Amino acid sequence: MSITVSPTTSPETPQGAPVAASASPIRLTSGQLPRWTPWALLGGTGVAMALVFLILAQSVQDEFNVAGWAIITALVYLTLITVMSATVEGRRKATDRLVTGIVTSAFALAMVPLVSVGITVVSNGVAGISAEFFSESMRNVVGEGGGALHAIMGTLLITLAAAVISIPIGIFTAIYLIEYGNNNRLARGITFLVDVMTGIPSIVAGLFAFALFALFFGPGVRMGIMGSIALAVLMIPVVVRSTEEMLRLVPNELREASYALGVPKWRTIAKVVLPTSIAGITTGVMLSISRVIGETAPLLITAGVATSMNYDLFDGRMMSLPVFVYNQYMNQGIPAQAFVDRAWAGALTLIVIVMVLNLIARLIAKIFAPKMGR
Numbered sequence: 001m002s003i004t005v006s007p008t009t010s011p012e013t014p015q016g017a018p019v020a021a022s023a024s025p026i027r028l029t030s031g032q033l034p035r036w037t038p039w040a041l042l043g044g045t046g047v048a049m050a051l052v053f054l055i056l057a058q059s060v061q062d063e064f065n066v067a068g069w070a071i072i073t074a075l076v077y078l079t080l081i082t083v084m085s086a087t088v089e090g091r092r093k094a095t096d097r098l099v100t101g102i103v104t105s106a107f108a109l110a111m112v113p114l115v116s117v118g119i120t121v122v123s124n125g126v127a128g129i130s131a132e133f134f135s136e137s138m139r140n141v142v143g144e145g146g147g148a149l150h151a152i153m154g155t156l157l158i159t160l161a162a163a164v165i166s167i168p169i170g171i172f173t174a175i176y177l178i179e180y181g182n183n184n185r186l187a188r189g190i191t192f193l194v195d196v197m198t199g200i201p202s203i204v205a206g207l208f209a210f211a212l213f214a215l216f217f218g219p220g221v222r223m224g225i226m227g228s229i230a231l232a233v234l235m236i237p238v239v240v241r242s243t244e245e246m247l248r249l250v251p252n253e254l255r256e257a258s259y260a261l262g263v264p265k266w267r268t269i270a271k272v273v274l275p276t277s278i279a280g281i282t283t284g285v286m287l288s289i290s291r292v293i294g295e296t297a298p299l300l301i302t303a304g305v306a307t308s309m310n311y312d313l314f315d316g317r318m319m320s321l322p323v324f325v326y327n328q329y330m331n332q333g334i335p336a337q338a339f340v341d342r343a344w345a346g347a348l349t350l351i352v353i354v355m356v357l358n359l360i361a362r363l364i365a366k367i368f369a370p371k372m373g374r
Contacts, residue, residue, distance in 0.1 A: 033088055038097070041084070042077050049073045074105045121348050128345030138307040144338040148346050150309045151324035154224065155353070158303060158320055159293050161228035161313055162235055167285055169232075170239025177240075178247040179269055197237040205233040206298025213302075224310070224318035226302035231292040238291055242284020246277040279365035286361040290354050296322040321350045 046069075053069045078101045086094035136147035173190065181187025209230035213221050250273050258268040274281070304317035305327055328343040 031089055033085060037084070038081060041081055042073075045077045045080065046073050049076065074101075078102065078105070118351075121344065121351060124341075124344040125346075125348030128341035128343075129348065133342070133345055137309050139309075141307070142333055143335060146342070148321065148324055148342065148349065150306065151319040151321045151346065152349065152353075153309065153311065154303070154306075154318040155293065155321040155350070157311070157313055158224050158227045158231065158299070158318065159289060161225060162231035162292060163285070163289060165228060166232040166235035166239055166288070170236045170288075171243050171281065173236075173240045174243035174247060175269060177244055179265070179273070194237045194240050197233070198241065200233075202230075202234055202292075202295050203297040203301070205230045206301040208233060209298065209302050222302065222304035222317045223315065224303050224313035227299045227318070227320065228313065230298035230302050231295060234292045234295065234298075235288040238288035239285060242287060243277075243281050246280035246284065247273060249280070250276045282361050282365040286358055289357060293354060293357075294322050294350060296326050299323050300326070321346050321353075325350070 049069055049072050053064055053072075057064050078098060081101060082094050082098045085097045130147075132145065133147040134152070135149055136145075137150035138146040138148075139150075173194070177187050177190060181190070206227075209226045212229065213223065213226050254272050254276065255268055258272050259265075263271070299320045300323050303320060303323070305323060306317040306319040310316050310318045325343045325346040328339045328346065332339040
């Protein structure tokens with residue numbers, strides 16, 4: 001694309017006098033690399049580095065190093081695109097391209113373990129997925145067969161009870177810290193304790209719940225509600241922190257407008273503050289659930305190991321999916337492959353449950369979020 005500058009006459013130029021300078025096109029794309037340049041350069045760099053690594057692998061009779069190839073390709077690409085951009089576009093644009101490349105490389109590096117874990121779990125877990133896996137327990141099963149229905153129900157019940165315990169406590173604590181605390185001594189103490197609870201190991205929460213129930217029921221007690229208490233201890237600080245940050249984002253003008261209309265403070269919080277921040281609060285709650293739903297150590301201590309169905313949180317041992325995966329993999333029988341397949345299938349089921357819960361949370365946040373239109 002170009003723009004042609006046509007000759008114009010000025011007041012000092014006589015009518016009809018010839019113009020000294022002829023019209024010349026000024027291109028808008030001058031001093032810019034084409035849009036396809038980064039992709040072409042990246043592809044060319046990748047192919048060139050692949051050839052180099054193949055030659056080196058053949059010379060030393062070793063396998064192709066994918067990780068080394070990716071790292072060297074990224075470094076060479078960042079160097080080349082920075083030099084080319086500095087030559088054609090200038091230093092500022094070159095710096096922008098360099099930072100963009102570094103951020104993109106960091107994102108790709110962070111996605112590598114996530115994608116790797118997802119592919120590994122799906123490829124290995126599909127072998128153990130069947131109708132029997134979702135409809136039967138491991139009662140009287142010593143080899144092939146059986147399922148994880150008792151573990152799935154145990155995970156859902158224990159996590160649901162933990163959410164019922166921790167979510168109201170966490171949200172009300174955050175409301176006090178933001179709306180009523182005013183950074184007083186009690187609020188500062190609560191904030192300090194929440195920060196300490198955020199970093200405690202999960203096994204400590206399990207030991208706390210076990211010691212608490214052992215005082216009343218004896219040292220050998222195992223119940224599902226004990227696991228819920230342990231998970232609630234881990235969930236509360238996450239809910240408090242996430243809710244606290246979301247409440248801070250609510251503009252004070254909304255609170256002041258409600259107070260100006262004579263609305264009491266508790267009703268302002270219930271009708272203005274919480275609905276405005278409901279999307280972020282829901283996300284924080286789901287983060288806390290995702291944080292604890294895969295915990296193994298506290299549930300191994302508190303809820304124990306079971307092979308039969310148990311729907312009562314207050315009576316007897318209750319199996320959960322993380323403990324089921326651990327038990328199947330660590331206590332392999334004959335044939336061992338059946339136990340390994342059930343372990344991978346349990347891990348895949350746990351990931352699917354977390355994904356479904358996150359989708360439900362997004363749907364709830366979308367439904368209850370305040371409408372911005374008139």
